[in-house]
Amino acid sequence: MTQLPTNPAHEVRLRCRTSILRTTTSGLAPGHIQANLLILPSAAASHFRSLCARNPVPCPLLGSTPLTAIGNPKLLDDASLITTPDFDIRTDLPLYNIYRDGRLVGQKRDVCEEWTDDHVAFLIGCSFSFEAALERAGLAPRHWETGGNVPMYKTRRRLNPAGIFTDSYYVVSMRPYRPEDIERVRDVTRPFEGMHGEPIAWGWDGMRELGIENVGRPEFGERVHIREGEVPVFWVSAFEIC
């Protein structure tokens, strides 16, 4: 019996579609780009594109469903930086958060019921990719040792406003390093432009300037141990729309 060659990214999508995969996708399909998903009504779509164009570090837009075929959940816009055959944006992720009026109202395995012919889906770059590069450079992030999720913090740094998105803030992830390793850490992550790239702040002063008061109390993910002589290094991880 011969095994057909499979695309590991397609495998992951199929396992989500059939609800076999129900956990985070971190570490899956290595070598492929992972993305975050945001689905919006079409009236907000051009504003969100503008937000991405004005804030490529927190909002690295990798692609979207077509603005010329709004409501099609199985096509990507020509301008997208990624190509993905055979996908359905409503089913191919392990879990969807459903928001109404800015409030999380539920979580579902698919959004087939919620998706309408007025929706546009946006794919935003994600930092899972550069962590493997740090590991290859002998600079594996601390949370890889414990197996938890990277600690993340809301900041008081604002995104440049765009249209209806006037009130959004940087969310950062933190990985501790020794000061003498920071330049190397910056060099390793700089090329990952569509995935937040190099850190935006480091050291205790950098932390305070972002408005983070307690590095031991992340808003998301799990706290990690900062060893003596190490300082926190902050990458942009996401953004929060208020």
Next chain:
Amino acid sequence: MTQLPTNPAHEVRLRCRTSILRTTTSGLAPGHIQANLLILPSAAASHFRSLCARNPVPCPLLGSTPLTAIGNPKLLDDASLITTPDFDIRTDLPLYNIYRDGRLVGQKRDVCEEWTDDHVAFLIGCSFSFEAALERAGLAPRHWETGGNVPMYKTRRRLNPAGIFTDSYYVVSMRPYRPEDIERVRDVTRPFEGMHGEPIAWGWDGMRELGIENVGRPEFGERVHIREGEVPVFWVSAFEIC
């Protein structure tokens, strides 16, 4: 005697080249894009490109002399968003500031002596263009009434660091408007993406959040009168590298 058709932008360049034009270019060659100029040694060029890519609002990169032909002052890179025939970056601006070790050490009508075969020139978008659009919409900026330069302020908002550029800050320009006009003002300037686009902050709280304490004391340009009922509206104007 017949007059040959002339390109007004080319005319301006020639008048700079021959040192006839010695003033600001604001308002000249309407309909053409104006740009700010920054010339760097090639070792800093890729870092500066990265700074622009990570900060398109303060650093809208319109073009540069070619990285494949470093030191050529008469060609633009293929990736440039503007095309300009017959120019010499060393002579075609009215006045050049010369910096050494980050300090302004002089001003010259051309930089033919300073330019070496290791230099790269960058052209950065400028907000002169959107002011005409505001005027057409019946929202002429206040400083047009007095004929002065727009008031500009250093802020405490940082650019996302890139390579050697770790410590740079937004510089903003201010135009006062009534609160009920702000949405229209935002709409009019939003399309000017390569020229800083829509404002980044407005109102007195917005001002304080940028770290501006006294709107009557601009760091650059001239102060303008804010009438009763008006609030300051801030556009990104430039950046300061510390």
